[in-house]
Each structure stands twice: as C-alpha cells, then as structure tokens.
Amino acid sequence: MAFNSSDYLDALGESGLYEQNCTLADLRPHEFNASALDAYNISWELEESLMRCSYDARRINCSAADALCLCAKEIYRDYCAGRPEYYSYVYRIIGTLFQGIIFVIGVIGNAMVVIVVARNKNMATPTNCYLVSLAVADCAVLVAAVPQEIVSYFLIGNHWIWGRGGCAILVFLQNLGINASSLSLTAFTVERYIAICHPMKAQTVCTVERAKKITLLVWLFAVCYCAPWLFLTQVVPLKYAVDYPTQECTFKLSRDQYLYYFFLDFVVFYVVPLLPLLRPVLVHRQDPVHVADA
Structure with a gap:
C-alpha cells in the first residue's frame, strides 16, 4: 500500500486546517514507494501507523538537507495533530x-x-x-x-x-x-x-x-x-x-441526533409563545364593532 502525498494534500485542503511552511507543489507527483520508504527509514508498518494518526511524526529521522522528507514529515504532523492556532x-x-x-x-x-x-x-x-x-x-x-x-x-x-x-x-x-x-x-x-x-x-x-x-x-x-x-x-x-x-x-452524540431536541426548542419557546399574542389580532379582525369603526 503506497502512500500518495496528493491524497493528503486534498485532505488538508478540504478540512481547511493550517497553512504549510514548506512548498507542497513539489510533493504532488511524488509517491512513497518501497525504495523511498527505505531511504527515509519509514517502514510499511510505520506508514500505516502514520495514516491512522497513531504514530508521532516527530520520531521520523530526516537530515536538515532533505527538504522532501522534512516537508512530508510536516504534512504528517499537521494532518494528524494540527498546528497551534491562536487569535491575532x-x-x-x-x-x-x-x-x-x-x-x-x-x-x-x-x-x-x-x-x-x-x-x-x-x-x-x-x-x-x-x-x-x-x-x-x-x-x-x-x-x-x-x-x-x-x-x-x-x-x-x-x-x-x-x-x-x-x-x-x-x-x-x-x-x-x-x-x-x-x-x-x-x-x-x-x-x-x-x-x-x-x-x-x-x-x-x-x-x-x-x-x-x-x-x-x-x-x-x-x-x-x-x-x-x-x-x-x-x-x-x-x-x-x-x-x-x-x-x-x-x-x-452526533449533531443529527439533536435535531428533534432543537426543533422542540423552536416550537416550545418561539412558536407557542406567539399563539397568545396572535389571538388578540384575530379577535380584533373578527369583531364587527371594530370593523364598523374602521
């Protein structure tokens, strides 16, 4: 099972997580094949762990000159953990x-x-x-x-x-x-x-x-x-x-399971309170005295 970095790029883009520091364009055509995994000291088991977010990406050893490995490591870390985000x-x-x-x-x-x-x-x-x-x-x-x-x-x-x-x-x-x-x-x-x-x-x-x-x-x-x-x-x-x-x-629970509770909120606290307020208006319209006065 080879890992294609473009899949992670798509996932990062759809989830709208965090902006990467490294250049991602160079990784799009790259695929971690067996030889690449051996070169980066990444085993198949480790690759599966990374894709399940069950491995700490900081343990991947990359040399300072290996920009591709460092960039891949950063993608793993940001996808699985996320970079701290604070308000300005x-x-x-x-x-x-x-x-x-x-x-x-x-x-x-x-x-x-x-x-x-x-x-x-x-x-x-x-x-x-x-x-x-x-x-x-x-x-x-x-x-x-x-x-x-x-x-x-x-x-x-x-x-x-x-x-x-x-x-x-x-x-x-x-x-x-x-x-x-x-x-x-x-x-x-x-x-x-x-x-x-x-x-x-x-x-x-x-x-x-x-x-x-x-x-x-x-x-x-x-x-x-x-x-x-x-x-x-x-x-x-x-x-x-x-x-x-x-x-x-x-x-x-999932948000879908709260749908009926939220709908009941709307009915009980917004629709029902309007009913006694609408009654005087309806009575006023049906009263012939008020109609004659108008």
Missing part, C-alpha cells in the same frame, strides 16, 4: 473590550433591576415580577457565555479549561437562561395585554401572588426541560502539537 492580538483586544463592556453593563444593569424591586415594596407589581425573572435569566446567559468567550480568545483553538463539570453546567445555564427569558417575556406580554385591554378583569387576574406562581412555574419548567443538557455534553481530547493536554467541550 488585535482580535483579542477588540473582542475582550467589547465582550467585557457587554458583560459588565449587562450584569450590573440586570442586578440593579433585581435589587431595586426587592428593596422597594411599592414596586411589587405583576409586571415587575416578570421583569425580575427576565433580568435573572439574562444574567444567567451572560455569566455562562461571556467569560468563557473572553477566555477563548487567549487559548489555542477550541481548548476547554473548565473540565467536564464546567462543560455541562455552562451549556445548561446558557440554554436555561435563553428559554426562561423567552417564557418570562411571554408571561409579561400576556399580563400587559390583560391589564390594558381588560382593566376590570386584570384586577382579579393580574395579581402579584399569581405572577409569583407563574414565574416559579416558568423556571421549574425551564429547569426540567434543560436538565438533559447536563448529560448531553462531554469533554474530548484535541490533537494539537503542543506540550500540554488540550480538550474540547462538545456534544456527546
């Missing part, structure tokens, strides 16, 4: 600056909403209950997403430093915050519609106690719905040519 310094500075501003303003602003409502009893209204819930959900998303995004600017590739527990918890909090935010916003909108369009009915329906119960149900449902994310993530090792172990936080 400009990207790090700009990303850290803007992400940091968003994080500080977002956390402080939402925390102030919770503190102000909690300290002023006269602000204990149904509307403010939903606003507090929305503020807590937004804080959860900010805390779970932004710090890790800033840290990633200074790490190699997709390297994850928070371990298995951090992977599960942060992914869970991100989904929890987004979903609880959607449900809180829906409850807030329905409450405002009743208060404005049915003020007499709102005196008995839109109460603080009921708003607190609805908020509690919103968060209980969001927690139960997002709980599977605590078990659907994993940390897997990365193959980077560095002297320390690297790992990535990723899905435990």
